[in-house]
Amino acid sequence: MNSNNVVLKVEDIRKSFGENEVLRGVSFDVRRGETKVFIGPSGTGKSTLLRCINQLTPPDRGKVWLDGEEVTNSGARINYFRQKIGMVFQNFFLFDHLTALKNVELALLKVRGMGKAEAREKALTELRQVGMEDWADHYPAELSGGQAQRVSIARALAMDPDVILFDEPTSALDPELTREVLEVMKKLAREGMTMLVVTHEMGFACSVANEVLFMENGVVAEQGSPDLLLHDPRFTRMKDFIGRIDSRMED
């Protein structure tokens, strides 16, 4: 497959909640195998943007295409697109009443209509991918945050998505657990998974992202390779933002 293939196209997404205009026209293309990282202050619409892409939050205006097919205004077919657009949440949202294995299996059985044996096999394969096969029979409440997040990544992977949206996947985790989740995500990126990641982890952004989009006040304020945004003097806003975080941490 051509690596310049645009797999996901986002065009002029706008979204308001009441008076508050959260997204004011965001557009970008995502090529297959690419990792894009979204950085920016809280409340600038990063998470809302991800939810607009898979229509968990329908945007007021703008369009999203997956592989040339329109995701917005797709009616009942949205459930097909959501299989192809995986999502990983800050608070994992594992199904609390199911074991890790069953969490991964559920959509394979119910949505993809797979047979039991096949679904189990596939679910175990995905759990192995994230290093959780030994925990297959444990329930979410028995897992650490990092383990739970890895299971939720496996759950998204099981649907063979074209792209996975990560909504602050490590924000609920301490540094040690953050590392184990980031390792899994780096591995996925290396293996060619297409990923959109909202995060505050600059280290991850610098080492993995093909492109960083710095969002502020509902728009993409700066956009480019991590190196460019951090070192080119023409770009100042993301550096300012990171500087603010760093100085706060030194306090």
Added chain:
Amino acid sequence: MDQAVFLFEILLPALMQGLVVTLQLIACSAPFGLALGIAVAVGRQYGNPVVSWLCKTFVFLIKGTPLLLLLFILYFGLPSIGITFTAFVASVVGFILCNGAYNAEYIRGALISIKDGQMVAAQALGMTRWQAIRSVILPQALCRAIPGLSNEFIYLIKYSSLAYMITVIELSGAGKLVATKYFTYTESFAAVGIVYLVLVSITTVAVNILEKRVAVPGTTRATAAAQL
């Protein structure tokens, strides 16, 4: 008359016959009462506005009127518009409606308590709302509703005695007949009370076992259930 003869040859055989009818009433009502409760709770919580309103109104009507009145309407009232039930069927229909309405409230409370993230995660995987409700939300909600549902089941055991008011000779009715015929109110009704106590005790033990079996490992609920 000898006390032992009265007890073993008159009272207990009569109560056992009544008990069988009581158990039949419960067995015919409880499963449908649970199904109705689930349907009404889900309809109210997730249905379109019309369905939701219908479910809400149903619960309002049943909660707001005495069960005895409902039984009278079903048995004595409906024949006037051409619907005739036997006393047993009228009782079962009344119990299902009553049990279903109260169950619906317990289940609705449990549905509300399930965090939004569960639905969001299910939909993000491509599940429809109904698939998410069936496979993700309801299984969790029903487990949480067990204490309330078991309470309602115990009420059902006891209000099944109202069937006597529309001529079904169940446990209480059988006791009443013996009591009036032999003028043994205290003995007869005490014996009836003991049988109800036994039924409720069995239920309580069964519910404890059920709660332990469905508790999700690692949760505080599981820890609490293990300590029971």
